[in-house]
Amino acid sequence: YMLPSSFVALDQMPLTPNGKLDRKALPAPDQLLSDSAPVAPRTPLERQVAAIFAKVLKIDQVGIRDNFFDLGGHSFLVLRVLAEIEKACGRRLSVATLFQAPTVEEIGQILAAGDSLDESDVIVPLNPHGTTPPLFSVWMGIATMLREFCGHLGAEETLYGISSHWDPMQRRMTRIEEMAAYNLTHLRKVQPHGPYYLSSDCVATLIVLEMAQQLLAQGEQVAALVLIDPPPPRTYMKTPTAADRYRKLVERHSRSLANLNVIEQITSVLMRVLYFSGSKIALRICMACRLPLPRPLLWRYIRDTHQRAKNNYVPRAYAGKIWFIWAAGDMDEVRRREIQNAWSRLAAQATHRMVPGVHIELFNEPRVGALAEQMRTCLAEARTAPHTSTGVQDDAAGSRHAVATS
Amino acid sequence: MRLRIAADQVDVWRASLAALPDRQAVLSPDELDRAARFRFEQDSRHFVAGRGWLRTVLARYLDTPPADLRFDYGAHGKPVLSKGCDLRFNLSHSHDLALLAVTKKRELGIDVEFIKESIVGPEIAECFFSAAEIAELRALPREQQRAAFFAGWTRKESYIKGTGAGLFGPLDRFTVSLAPDESRVSLRVHDDEREAARWTLCSLHLGAGYAGALAVEGSDWRLRCFNWPQKLRNLGRPI
Numbered sequence: 001y002m003l004p005s006s007f008v009a010l011d012q013m014p015l016t017p018n019g020k021l022d023r024k025a026l027p028a029p030d031q032l033l034s035d036s037a038p039v040a041p042r043t044p045l046e047r048q049v050a051a052i053f054a055k056v057l058k059i060d061q062v063g064i065r066d067n068f069f070d071l072g073g074h075s076f077l078v079l080r081v082l083a084e085i086e087k088a089c090g091r092r093l094s095v096a097t098l099f100q101a102p103t104v105e106e107i108g109q110i111l112a113a114g115d116s117l118d119e120s121d122v123i124v125p126l127n128p129h130g131t132t133p134p135l136f137s138v139w140m141g142i143a144t145m146l147r148e149f150c151g152h153l154g155a156e157e158t159l160y161g162i163s164s165h166w167d168p169m170q171r172r173m174t175r176i177e178e179m180a181a182y183n184l185t186h187l188r189k190v191q192p193h194g195p196y197y198l199s200s201d202c203v204a205t206l207i208v209l210e211m212a213q214q215l216l217a218q219g220e221q222v223a224a225l226v227l228i229d230p231p232p233p234r235t236y237m238k239t240p241t242a243a244d245r246y247r248k249l250v251e252r253h254s255r256s257l258a259n260l261n262v263i264e265q266i267t268s269v270l271m272r273v274l275y276f277s278g279s280k281i282a283l284r285i286c287m288a289c290r291l292p293l294p295r296p297l298l299w300r301y302i303r304d305t306h307q308r309a310k311n312n313y314v315p316r317a318y319a320g321k322i323w324f325i326w327a328a329g330d331m332d333e334v335r336r337r338e339i340q341n342a343w344s345r346l347a348a349q350a351t352h353r354m355v356p357g358v359h360i361e362l363f364n365e366p367r368v369g370a371l372a373e374q375m376r377t378c379l380a381e382a383r384t385a386p387h388t389s390t391g392v393q394d395d396a397a398g399s400r401h402a403v404a405t406s
Numbered sequence: 407m408r409l410r411i412a413a414d415q416v417d418v419w420r421a422s423l424a425a426l427p428d429r430q431a432v433l434s435p436d437e438l439d440r441a442a443r444f445r446f447e448q449d450s451r452h453f454v455a456g457r458g459w460l461r462t463v464l465a466r467y468l469d470t471p472p473a474d475l476r477f478d479y480g481a482h483g484k485p486v487l488s489k490g491c492d493l494r495f496n497l498s499h500s501h502d503l504a505l506l507a508v509t510k511k512r513e514l515g516i517d518v519e520f521i522k523e524s525i526v527g528p529e530i531a532e533c534f535f536s537a538a539e540i541a542e543l544r545a546l547p548r549e550q551q552r553a554a555f556f557a558g559w560t561r562k563e564s565y566i567k568g569t570g571a572g573l574f575g576p577l578d579r580f581t582v583s584l585a586p587d588e589s590r591v592s593l594r595v596h597d598d599e600r601e602a603a604r605w606t607l608c609s610l611h612l613g614a615g616y617a618g619a620l621a622v623e624g625s626d627w628r629l630r631c632f633n634w635p636q637k638l639r640n641l642g643r644p645i
Contacts, residue, residue, distance in 0.1 A: 083534075
């Protein structure tokens, strides 16, 4: 308890003519406990946020890396800051945001990204004027990529895309459950209550599955869950051994090395190893020093976080019906049967359909037409199934859901 | 002297932060670490004083040395005593006043807020309070709005501190009554009647300049209020 509360660096000790320490000449220790100088704001947005912090916390200077709570912020002041930010920038950030991004710099990043990536961009009204109850299709990326699919689906089918292109740096979501909940809050602004029609591309499978699970848990009806060429549900397949995984890794790389000579193969492998480990180190350094990530590292970070999120997610048994649309061209019969059986074990009811083509071409011309056709069939089946007629018929668009402004 | 508390009792202790002794010696390493992270000495001092006081008071109930107490933290950061201990507590401080509520086996939350003259209550309420609360606030004459806002805020805070959700839960999904002088605060949780029935909220009258509220599980409890470090005498009573 005898620790000094602050340190002041001196070039030399002031001495009296007698050679003793001249206490009166010592500089007064300033108020600050920490001895790192606050970093000044660099952009107009950061200046604005820093000014808000300073005003609410009643202090003179706020560094962009100072933690709000270390500056004396507490619950009530959190609300004040959020209210002020809303007043100044028109964006209402959530309390969780401030807890997860408690510095001027981080809030500045979130607000800045918002300009090109508005919260409302999550829901893309691809066809809000159809006559059917809306289908929400989760797309890992910007859902405008679904436009061709939408066109082929037809004018009657109401379609909203959900852009699950979340950036872990801004959204700070590392778990499938969080991503699903996030998508659901936006989805429910368009359609507050079920029955819901959901689908997704293969990459977002786990997210849309979790969304359906959460809706069911909340007492909502999910009339249809349509999965397009999904990857196998990890927990329902036998776990790959380390040898299996190693073999897969080698297979994946050897395909691209097949046509090279030995020297080229070695160089290529070395380059890949270097790049892989180098980027991992670079990522760690950037994160530790809180540097903004350059594009390639950002993608690496997003991919790693996605992968970890998928690995950590445990798909549970699903109490409803799932329609599957598989790409016929991709894999051998045996493997496909294996995957289909795994999914059939997960879902209470499962229907498996096929479309021609390989996985990656499904949403593009010329395969997308067949995909859209199959989707229409599945949706028609779901609509005529008994559990959707709960006494309130879903009629023309506009009555059962609020139309998002486009 | 050991402090005793019956099963249906809730004790609320009140202290002036400036008058509390510096008890850094009883803090744990992580508490000292937290204290060191504050940028301003005053915040650090308040934190140290508050935690030192918390340990001192709880130690009297548990008949253990203050430095031996170990705290765990809930999912959203609510401090609790380690498993196996019956005692529940919640701490709040604002400006110069610290309040500590203690009970047995009931969840509880307490909040105190210094009423700042500069706050425009309705502005913040508009962003975070429930629709019913905003309406009630707007209906009041202007000069009563500040007191009502702080009454509402402390009641909401005490409830969310009681449940442990803190500010991570949605503030606009439950409604409290805002009238500053009422004896029994009403709580309505949207979509969940049973939840509202679980809790009893009451206002704490702390004198000019402060608003306070207490939320406790159950309705069959009695409140005792004490000033620290005076001898154990009933000095304040909430209404």
